[in-house]
Amino acid sequence: MIGKLLWLGKRQLHTIISREVIKPSSPTPSLHHIYNLSELDQLFGHIYMPLILYYPNNGSCSLTAHEKAQVLKQSLSKSLTKYYPFAGRLPTPIKPSYIDCNDEGVVFVEAKNDSPLTTFRQVNEQVETLDQLFADNLVGQNSPESRNVLGVQINHFACGGVAVTLSMWHGIGDASTLASFASHWASVSRYGSTDHEEVLPINPYFIHSPLTSSVLPESQVMAGQDRARLEKRRFVFPNSKLSDLKNKVTAINNNPTRVEVLFSLLYKTAVAAATKKSGCFQPSCMLLLVDIRKRFVHKLPQTAVGNLLSATMIPTRHPSETSLSLLVSEIKKVKLQLEGVQSVQQAAENIKSLFAKLGNETKRTYTCSSLCGFPYDKVDFGWGKPTCATFPVLKAVDTNGFMLMDALNGDGIEAIVILEKEEMEIFENDKEMLSFCQI
Incomplete structure (x- = not known):
């Protein structure tokens, strides 16, 4: 996948620089190796919630593109020790009842675009061509075979601006869960530790559910268009x-x-x-x-x-x-x-x-x-708050x-x-x- 080229519009070239898997900085205790999905979780289909955070180059951050990516990888690894199910795998993409918290990690993709961020947004906000911003195309129902819980991608633009994207499997949580994870990860990025006094109040709270099966019968699923x-x-x-x-x-x-x-x-x-x-x-x-x-x-x-x-x-x-x-x-x-x-x-x-x-x-x-x-507009990894947070x-x-x-x-x-x-x-x-x- 490295080096794969994707054209955006007529003149925008998107290039995948690297793809790797980020694992938790410390192993998940055996006590937590199985995360049972609640009856509410199991009511949601195999859908990935896509979030885009746009950060312009405002000149206040001295980090290079490579250094920004490294900061994100290191802080993500630390954050996954708290959000351990996010680094696991679904036993099957079809109606799973639990997550195998095996520390296989989160897909992290780095890409670059040859246009300025403002130009990219002007062209692509009007059409649905944003999939290439997301790791492994984890958007909506595009990846029916994926067993990943989370995917992350950082996209560098010619102006120095970046777009950070998160693709969270809907079965693990809702929009509030995604906002909490993004806020936690960004805080770890800024402060360097999951135990910092500013990070502790936003640590995740897990509800331990019994192993159940609670899917909606087909007759009760609302028909789509x-x-x-x-x-x-x-x-x-x-x-x-x-x-x-x-x-x-x-x-x-x-x-x-x-x-x-x-x-x-x-x-x-x-x-x-x-x-x-x-x-x-x-x-x-x-x-x-x-x-x-x-x-x-x-x-x-x-x-x-x-x-x-x-x-x-x-x-x-x-x-x-x-x-x-x-x-x-x-x-x-x-x-x-x-x-x-x-x-x-x-x-x-x-x-x-x-x-x-x-x-x-x-x-x-x-x-x-x-x-x-929800605090999507306050997700600051250390180079300022996003000018836009959006869901395609x-x-x-x-x-x-x-x-x-x-x-x-x-x-x-x-x-x-x-x-x-x-x-x-x-x-x-x-x-x-x-x-x-x-x-």
């Missing part, structure tokens, strides 16, 4: 506009959050676009994914490793049920129903029950997930939906919207939605 028919767009909603949006529904709803009102606006607009395209209203559903770490009876730390998510749905059977005030009220109501989780097993049963109902409720589902508040989500998603992240400058929320192409054309020209966007 043809990914080629989907379009992805980014919309930025500044805080001032979100305040205006909140004011529209505050009289009826007590202190709605920015995320609640934005999900309501996006869903309302998407349903209207689908109705306009087809010529008639179809029953629809908002599928809301919620981090439940703080919703357990005995609250879990944010560094808890795993898919600690629950899901709830808000069905819409009539056009009148898409008003902003009603949608915000329903979101608040269903989120309250998720409080007081007794166990991971209970959360898994809730999701199974929900998916059983989902097929009967609607034919149109919009998945809603929020990464707001179209590679991993095959359903309509919305994903929210904090805006890069801290002013507002960036929404990634995924819809069918014809509906996207209507959606992105909706006057009400655009009135709250940054133009």
